[in-house]
Amino acid sequence: MGGGALKDGGRLPALSAPQFVGRDGELDTLGSALERTPAVVLIDGEAGIGKTRLLREFLASQAERGRRALVGACLELRVPYTLGAVVDAVRDGVDNVVGLRLSGLGGALRPLFPEWADDLPPAPEALEDATAARHRLFRAFVEVLDRLDVALLALEDVHWADEATLEFLQFLVSRRPQPVSLVLTFRRDEVPSASPLLRLASRLPSDAHLVRLTPGPLDVAETASFVSSMLDGGYVSNEFAAFLHARTEGVPLAVEESLRLMHDRADLIRQDGGWARRRLDRIEVPPTIRDAMLERVQRLHPDSRTVLYAAAVLSGPADFVTLRAVTGLPEERFAAQAAEALGNGLLREARPGQWSFRHSLACDAVYDAISTGERRAMHLRAGRTLERWPLPPVAQLARHFRLAGVSEAACRYTDEAADLCVQSGDMATSALLLHSLVATVPLPAGILVRLVTKIQFQALSGSDPYSAIIEALRSALTGQALAPGGQASVRFQVGRVLMVAGEIEAGRREILTALPDLSPGSPETARARVLLALPLGNARPVSEHLRWLQEAPPLTQSMASLDRLRLSVERAFALLMLGEEAGWAAAREIPDDVLDPREASIVAIGHTNVGEEATRWGRYDEASARLAKARTLAERHQLVDYLDSIASSRAHLDWFTGAWSGLAERTARLVDDDNGVRLKDRCEAALVAGLLQAAAGDREAAKERLRFAGGDDQQRIEAAAALAQVCLRDGDVDEALGLTDQLAEIVVGGGLWSRAVEFAPARAAALVAAGRLGPAADVVNALEGALGDRDAAAPQASLILCRAILAEADGRIADAATLFFRAAAAWEALPRPYDALLARESSARCLLVEGRDEAGLSLLSAVAQALSELGAHNDADRIGRFLAGRGGDVVAVARGRGRPGYGNQLSPRELEVVRLLANGLTNRQIADVLVVSAQTIASQVKSAMRKMDVSSRTALAVRVVESGLVGELNQRTSSDE
The missing domain is CATH 1.10.8 (Helicase, Ruva Protein; domain 3)
Structure with missing residues (x-):
């Protein structure tokens, strides 16, 4: 770059590339770590912080010592060929493989290195098992690394790595001895929450040498x-x-x-x-x-800017021929200005003869500066140019033609790229490619329906992958002239996606409208009826849902195998939701393992759904086994985004079975990730988090979590029941009634006993508290009639508990004590320890009413001890206070797992609220600081005032300052929260 002119007419010196400054410590750490081979070094830092420079300085020192390193970079454009960054690293590191003397494994590399076809061993026999094929490919790469005597494999920008690359990295570090040292650079804030990269470090063998580096800013x-x-x-x-x-x-x-x-x-x-x-x-x-970058770009010659625009459109490394073709400039003009574009510091030679932006920020900035018309034209030229390559990069072609607005070519290449992804087991990229096309390019209705049907929504990251698809489908309905059958197909997809997105009633309306014009006996018709059979949304009799299921066309051999599998899985789920024993026979037809990644995604969802229903039925061993199968499939086939659904279902099961250790942290991770975790999974995790908070005594926080959980149709009934129980403990009977009134018609009136386990006792208790024993008896009778003698341990235990509540309210105390005891035994058999202990507490209180003080007090003391050990400290403290009030000997309550209760002392959160209040903040300002609702803050202020025995905010602030309590905030551990 030439020197600029000084304002006084002199010349500024040309700027040099910056020297390596402020990173000596990191460089020494990196060198020391890699002296102990093999090692894994993770370099995490924000964009522009110098990760690449640190790596390159280190690699230069290694080259001087004769240690061979291969370097690859993951591109922001996810490509559908397996191990893209590793392939590039190997390709750049070796000219040919003639002298490597590879074994027969090397033949597995032929699809990835077609230019070496003459020198590689013959292709091995094809394997039907995608996992086995991928494992063989990994072993072939390891053999190449060994033959090349590679000491270090460095991959940059691993936050953009495809799933296969991340799986290969896990494969490398799990082998003993580890074949090579690894250096990985990434930006943590751009790593999806479910990415295997986050689990890589935690799954290293115990003897692995791990070093983490986080370069900071310069001083x-x-x-x-x-x-x-x-x-x-x-x-x-x-x-x-x-x-x-x-x-x-x-x-x-x-x-x-x-x-x-x-x-x-x-x-x-x-x-x-x-x-x-x-x-x-x-x-x-x-x-x-x-x-800064854009102002520099604007100072360049227009043709030089065009060269930069072309590089930004191409996104990755490109040679001069490709760059010139994308610019559209005549050869002489391109040659005249290319030097300025390449020499201004924004581009670098990524590999011999290929140029790309030095940093993704620069690429993004320049790309955004291109006008819409010029951008589309450049994407079209890029597509036409790449099409002529001997091995066309279909994923890049799909992107270029999509952004050029050429729908026919975009569809063709997207389909091809998505299928290649599926073949390599990368369902996430397949779904991403299809979603990007459908969401951005207007398509004929028939093609649109076919592509939407192929999208595996569970494989997509982000909290809302649905809206753009729904909009595209509705645009096709309103903007295209369609025959009734075509309209029905599109409308059915609208309804299906709406239901998947949680908009149940809107989805049902669309499917009902579409159904008459769908082809009889078709998979669409069968799926439509199965979806209508799901007991979601507004109140309907179970018999109505069953009728839809019975009217669904039977599965036939004329249906595609994927359609048959999907329908059988969905039918089993519907039957179990409706409380039909036949659902278990249908569930047993779901295979444990499959080879096709598309089938794996269906089966993983199937096992997850059956696991959820097994939890509701009280078959906890079955639930655990099904969730384990789902997780195994998701991990084996790299269905990364399925793991959140499995994790939230597992957390729900762990709540019931009393496996509470670490449960609050697990649920918090899911609830708080509003970008990467689906609303359904966040709601289920919030339900569990709220239940834990209620058991620990943090009722306002519990209410907030439970209200959020009620936003999902599948959690709203249990969330409302939990909220009602919290309200009843607070003496707010009207609120408890209101919460259960809204859903009684669905659960009780509709006969949906599978959703009554938590709801029926809460509803009966609310009615009894209001003095409405007749309606409470109706609830119990309705549950008994719907449940019958079904082998459903959890609902049967719930029914016994309801009878106990009714007996106690009716004054039949001896019967109530016996029934509560029977309910506790039924809960214990599942096992469901928290509910068992609460039932034992109720039995003990009945014993006290009968005058059997010794037995009642002894039982209460044992229950308090067990509750504390479980982690339900609020309940343990409540019983402890009751026992103290009776003047008896109170067994000391040991603190076990879970959160502490604070009695009349301020909790850490209340101390934090009071500290902010003492600094003059309003409730709304405190809520903004702590990222909670103002209602929660008001409740915590009220609680603090009660505990400190004051009647105003000012008096509260004065009292805690005088008492020195605010200083305790930094002394309490955050884990207490």
Whole structure:
């Protein structure tokens, strides 16, 4: 880059590439770590912090010592060929494989290295098992690394890695001895929550050597040295360095780009023998890297800008021939300006003869600056150019033609790319490619329906992958002239996706409208009736849902195998939801393992759904086994985004069975991730989190979690029951009635006993508390009539509990004590320890009413001890206070797992709220700081006032300051929260 003109007419010196500054410690750590081979080094840092520079400086030192390293980079554009970054690293590291003397395993590499076909062993026999084929491919790569004597494999930007690459990394680190050392760079904030990358470190063998590096920003002195190295070693004033540091926060790339912009604008001056900035009012350094880059780009010759635009459109490394074709410039104009574009510091030679942006931020900034028309034209030229390659990159072609608006080519290449992904086991990329096409390109209705049917929504990351698909389908309905059958097919897909998204009633309406015009006996018709059979949404009799299921066309051999499998899985789920024993026979038809990744996704969902229903029926061993099968399938076939659903179902089961250790942390991870975890899974996790908080005594937080959980149709009944129980403990009978009134018609009136396990006792208790014994008896009778003699242990235990509640309310105390005891035994047999202990508490209280004090007090003391050991400290403390009030000997309550109860002391959260209150913040401001609702803060302030025996906020602030309590906030451990 040439020197700019000084404002006084002189010339600025040309800027040099910055020297390696401020990273000596990290470089030494990296070197020390890799002296102990093999090692795994994870370099985590924000964009522009210098991860790549650190790696390259280290690799240069290794080359001097004769240690061979291979380097690959993961691109933001996810490609559908297996191990893309590893393939590039190997390809760049070896010219040919003639001298490697590979075994027969090497033949497995033929599809990935067609240019080596003449020198590789013959292709091995095809394997039907995708997992076995992938394992063989991994072993072939390991053999290549061994023959090349590779000491280190370095992969950059692993947050963009495809699933197969991440699985290969896990394969490498799990082998003994580990074949090579690994260095992986990534940005943690861009790693999906369910990515195997986050589990890589936790699953390393015990003897593995793991080092984590997180380069930080430069300080002011390092910023001065960094800038000086670009200005030929000239002195940089402290004021100038501090100014740049403040504007860039010490991020090296931001410092470099800002300095280059100031150099281009001649905003640097020589002063007192060194470099400084002009007065602040005469210089405006853009506050973001993006602004700095774009201003630099705008100063280039228009043809040079076009070259940069082409590089941004291509996104990855490209040679001169491809770049020129995408620019559309005549050869002489391209040659005249390419040097300026390639020499301005934004691009680098990624590999010999191929250029790309030095940093993804620069690529993104330049791409966003291209006008819409020019961008579409460039994507079209890119597509036409890449089509002519001997091995066309179909995923890139799909992207280019999609963004060019050429729907026919986009569909063709997307289909091909998605199928290649499925063949390699990468369901996530397959779903992403299909989703991107459907969401952005207007398609004929028939093609649209076919592609939407292929999308595995569970494989897509993000909290809402549905809206864009629904909009595309509705646009086809309103904008295309369709025959009745075509309209019905599109409308059925609208309804199906709406139901998957949780909009149950809207989805049902669309499916009901579509059903008359769907082809009789077709898979669409069968699926429509099965979906209508699911007892979701508003109240309907179970008999109505069963009728839909009975009217569904039978499965026939004329149906595609995937359709038959999907329908059989969905039918089993519907039967179990409706409480039909036949559902278990249908569930036994679901295979334990399958080879086709598309079948694996259906079967994994099937086992998860059956596991959920087994939990509701009280078949906890079956539930555990089904969830384990689902997890195994999801991990084996890299169905990463299915793991959240399995995890939330597992958490629900663990709540019931008393496996509470670590459960709060597991559910918090799911609930708080509103970008990567589906609403359904977040709601189920929130339900469990709320139940845990209620048991620990944090009732306001529990209510907030439970209200959120009620946002999902499948959790709303149990969430309402849990909320009602919390309200009853607080003495708020009207609220408990209101919560259960809304759903009584669905559960009780509709005969949906599979959803009555938690609901029926809550509803009966609320009615009894209101003095409405007749309606309470109706609830019990309805549950008994719907349940019959079915082999459903949890609902049967719930029925016994309901009878006990009714007997106690009716004054039949002896009967109630016996029934509560029977309910406890039934819960214990599942096992369901928390409910068993609460039932024993009720039995003990009945004994006390009968005058059997010794037996009642003894039982209560034992229950309190067991509740504390379980982690239900609020209940244990409540019983302890009752026993103390009776004046008897109270068994000391040991603190076991779970959160503590605080009695009349402020909890850590209440202390935090009071500290903020004492600093003058309003409830709304405190809520914003703590990221909760103002209602929760108001409740916590009220609780603190009650505990401190004051009647105003001001008095509360004074009391806690005088008492020195605010200082306790930093002394309490966060785990207490």
